[in-house]
Amino acid sequence: MSDDALLEAAAVSKVFGGLVAVSDVTFDIPRRSIVSIIGPNGAGKTTFFNMLTGLYKPSAGRIWFDGRDITRTRPDQITHLGISRTFQNIRLWATMTATENVMVGQHTRMRAGLPGALLRPPRFVPLSLPLPLRRVNVEEEDARAKARETLEYVGLRAGQLDQLAVNLSYGDQRRVEIARALASDPKLLLLDEPTAGMNPQESDNLKTFMQRLRDERDLTILLIEHDMKVVMGVSERVTVFDHGEKIAEGEPAAVRADPRVVEAYLGKQG
Amino acid sequence: MRAQVRAWRAAVPPWVGRVGPAVLLALAIVFPFFFGVADDTMNTATLAMAYIVMALGLNIVVGFAGLLDLGYLAFYAIGSYCVGWFGSGFYADANIHVLATKFAGTLPGIHFWWVIIALIAIVFCAIAGVIIGLPTLRLRGDYIAIVTLGFGEIIRVFALNGDTLKIGDYALTNGRQGISAVDAIGFPGATPFSQLNLRPWYWVALGMVVITLFVNFRVRDSRLGRAWIAVREDEVAAAAMGVPLVRTKLLAYALGAGLGGMSGAFLGSYLTNITSDSFLFSFSIYVLAMVILGGLGSIWGVVVGAIALTYINYELLPNQLNNLPHQLFDLDFQLTDVQFAIFGGLLVIMMVLRPEGLLPERRRQLELEHGIGAGDAIAHEMEMEHP
Numbered sequence: 001m002s003d004d005a006l007l008e009a010a011a012v013s014k015v016f017g018g019l020v021a022v023s024d025v026t027f028d029i030p031r032r033s034i035v036s037i038i039g040p041n042g043a044g045k046t047t048f049f050n051m052l053t054g055l056y057k058p059s060a061g062r063i064w065f066d067g068r069d070i071t072r073t074r075p076d077q078i079t080h081l082g083i084s085r086t087f088q089n090i091r092l093w094a095t096m097t098a099t100e101n102v103m104v105g106q107h108t109r110m111r112a113g114l115p116g117a118l119l120r121p122p123r124f125v126p127l128s129l130p131l132p133l134r135r136v137n138v139e140e141e142d143a144r145a146k147a148r149e150t151l152e153y154v155g156l157r158a159g160q161l162d163q164l165a166v167n168l169s170y171g172d173q174r175r176v177e178i179a180r181a182l183a184s185d186p187k188l189l190l191l192d193e194p195t196a197g198m199n200p201q202e203s204d205n206l207k208t209f210m211q212r213l214r215d216e217r218d219l220t221i222l223l224i225e226h227d228m229k230v231v232m233g234v235s236e237r238v239t240v241f242d243h244g245e246k247i248a249e250g251e252p253a254a255v256r257a258d259p260r261v262v263e264a265y266l267g268k269q270g
Numbered sequence: 271m272r273a274q275v276r277a278w279r280a281a282v283p284p285w286v287g288r289v290g291p292a293v294l295l296a297l298a299i300v301f302p303f304f305f306g307v308a309d310d311t312m313n314t315a316t317l318a319m320a321y322i323v324m325a326l327g328l329n330i331v332v333g334f335a336g337l338l339d340l341g342y343l344a345f346y347a348i349g350s351y352c353v354g355w356f357g358s359g360f361y362a363d364a365n366i367h368v369l370a371t372k373f374a375g376t377l378p379g380i381h382f383w384w385v386i387i388a389l390i391a392i393v394f395c396a397i398a399g400v401i402i403g404l405p406t407l408r409l410r411g412d413y414i415a416i417v418t419l420g421f422g423e424i425i426r427v428f429a430l431n432g433d434t435l436k437i438g439d440y441a442l443t444n445g446r447q448g449i450s451a452v453d454a455i456g457f458p459g460a461t462p463f464s465q466l467n468l469r470p471w472y473w474v475a476l477g478m479v480v481i482t483l484f485v486n487f488r489v490r491d492s493r494l495g496r497a498w499i500a501v502r503e504d505e506v507a508a509a510a511m512g513v514p515l516v517r518t519k520l521l522a523y524a525l526g527a528g529l530g531g532m533s534g535a536f537l538g539s540y541l542t543n544i545t546s547d548s549f550l551f552s553f554s555i556y557v558l559a560m561v562i563l564g565g566l567g568s569i570w571g572v573v574v575g576a577i578a579l580t581y582i583n584y585e586l587l588p589n590q591l592n593n594l595p596h597q598l599f600d601l602d603f604q605l606t607d608v609q610f611a612i613f614g615g616l617l618v619i620m621m622v623l624r625p626e627g628l629l630p631e632r633r634r635q636l637e638l639e640h641g642i643g644a645g646d647a648i649a650h651e652m653e654m655e656h657p
Contacts, residue, residue, distance in 0.1 A: 055510060107512045
C-alpha cells in the first residue's frame with residue numbers, strides 16, 4: 001500500500017444471504033483530505049461505512065488503516081486505532097447529557113477500570129494529594145473538561161452542555177454526535193449523511209466546519225452525502241456507488257459530468 | 271402525579287442528599303436496640319439486609335447494564351455452598367482450619383474464617399457470572415433471560431444431585447438433605463455469633479449493605495457505569511464509539527454475581543442448613559421483583575424494594591395477615607400458600623400504575639417515556655457481526 005493513503009480498501013465485498021450489498025470495491029483515502037461517497041439510496045454506502053468501522057466483517061477483500069490490517073478488527077479496537085464515525089440516523093444515548101455522551105466517546109482514551117472506579121477518592125479530596133490511583137481521579141475530571149471543550153468547539157452553547165441529548169434540537173444532536181466522534185481523538189472521521197434534515201444555511205455552516213476540522217485538528221474526513229451542493233463544495237474527490245459497485249471516482253466536476261453517474265441518479269436518457 | 275413527584279423531588283434541598291444517608295445509616299445501626307435480641311423483627315431485618323445486597327447486585331446486571339438475568343439464584347447457591355465447603359464439617363476427613371472461631375477450630379472438617387469464605391464466594395461467583403455471561407453476549411433482551419434462566423436451572427439441578435457427584439470421597443453437595451451445622455460468623459479465636467442473639471448478624475449484614483451501596487454508587491458514576499448505560503441504550507453506537515462490549519458486559523455479570531455470592535455466603539451461614547430446596551427458580555424472580563418494584567437502576571429504589579418485599583414475605587404475610595382468608599371469607603387456605611400469586615399480582619399492579627418503580631431512576635423513567643427500550647428496537651435494524 002502507498003504511504004500517503006490513510007485508509008485503503010482492496011476488493012472489498014459484502015454479501016447478505018443472496019444480496020450483494022457491496023461488490024469488489026477498491027478505495028483509498030489520502031491523508032488530510034476530504035473525500036465523499038455518493039450514490040442513490042441502497043447503493044451500499046452505509047454498508048461500506050460499517051465495514052470500515054468494523055461493525056460488519058467484509059465477505060471478501062482487505063482493509064488497511066494507517067499501515068495496519070483492520071479487516072477483522074473489532075469496532076472498539078478500530079476506534080482505538082483512530083477511526084471514528086457518526087450515524088445517518090442520530091444514535092446518541094438519549095438519556096445521557098451532551099457532556100456524558102462525549103465522555104463515553106473518550107472511553108477508549110481513558111483507562112479507569114473497576115478498581116479505579118472503586119478506589120477513586122471523593123470529590124472533596126484535593127487532586128494534588130499524592131494518593132494511589134491518582135491518575136484515574138485526574139482522568140475523570142480531565143475527560144469532563146475535554147468533553148465540554150469539544151462540545152463548545154462544535155458550537156453548543158454553555159447552557160446546553162448538561163441537557164439530556166433527547167431534549168436537544170435535531171441540529172444540536174448532530175453537533176453532539178460529531179463532538180462524540182471527535183472525543184476519541186480520531187485520525188479519520190467518517191460522517192454518514194451529516195446534513196440530513198438540515199436547512200441550506202446549516203449545511204453551509206457544516207461545510208466550513210469540516211474544512212476547519214481538517215485544518216485545525218489535522219483530520220482526514222470521509223463523507224457520505226446526498227446534498228450535492230455540500231459534496232461538490234467540500235470534497236477533493238468524489239466516489240460514486242451504485243448497486244454496490246463503485247461506478248465512478250474523481251474530482252467533483254468530472255464526476256458530475258460522468259454519464260454513468262447521471263444515469264445512476266436520473267435513469268437512462270432517451 | 272408524575273409531575274407532582276418531580277416537583278417534590280426538586281423541592282428536596284441538596285443537603286438532604288449528603289446528610290440523608292448518614293442519618294439513615296445511624297438509624298440502621300441503632301435499629302436492633304428497639305427490638306428483642308432474637309425476635310421475628312430482627313430476623314426479618316437481617317434477611318432484609320441480605321436481600322438488599324442480592325437486589326443491588328442484580329441491579330448492576332439488570333438495571334445498569336440492561337442484561338435481564340433470570341438465573342440469579344445460581345450465585346445465591348454458589349455463595350451458600352462456599353460456606354458448606356469451607357466452613358462446616360461436611361468434608362470431615364479433611365482437617366483444615368484457617369483463622370477459625372474458637373468453637374469451629376476444634377471441629378473436624380474445613381473451617382475458614384467467614385470473611386475468607388465470603389471472599390472466596392465473591393471470586394467463585396464472579397467466575398460463574400462470567401461463564402454464564404459468555405453465551406449471552408451475542409443475544410439481546412428476552413433471549414438473555416432464557417439462557418440465564420437455563421443456567422440457573424442447571425445450578426439448581428447440580429445442587430439437587432450433587433450428593434452423587436463425588437471426587438474421591440468428597441461429594442459436591444448434600445442434595446435435599448443439606449449441609450447442616452455450618453459455622454456461624456465470628457471473629458478468629460472468639461466465640462461465634464449465636465442464633466439466640468441476632469444483633470451481630472444484623473450488623474454484619476448491614477456492613478455488607480454499606481459496602482454494596484458504596485460499590486453501586488461508585489461504579490454508576492464512573493467510566494464503566496457510563497459504558498453500561500451506553501451499551502444498554504444502544505449497543506451498536508457503544509461499540510462504534512470504542513466501548514468493548516464483551517469486557518463491559520462481562521464486568522457487569524461478574525460484579526453482580528460477586529455481590530450475590532457475598533450475600534449467599536451470609537445467608538448460608540445465617541440459615542445454618544444449605545439444602546438444594548432453597549435454590550429455586552422463584553428466588554431469582556423474587557429478587558428481580560425487588561429490583562423492579564423499587565425501580566430498575568435506581569439504587570435507593572432497589573433498597574426500598576428489597577425491604578418492602580422481605581417485609582411482605584417474612585412478616586406481613588406469615589405473621590400479620592396469614593389467616594385473613596379464613597377470618598374474612600371462611601376459606602380453607604392461608605395467605606402464605608398463595609404468596610407468589612400475591613407477588614405476581616403486585617408486579618402486575620406496578621407495571622400498570624408505575625412501571626418505573628417506587629423510586630424511579632431518572633434515565634429509566636425517560637427511557638420508558640420516550641420508548642428507548644434497552645436498545646432493542648434500534649439495534650435490530652443493524653445487527654453487528656462482532657460480539
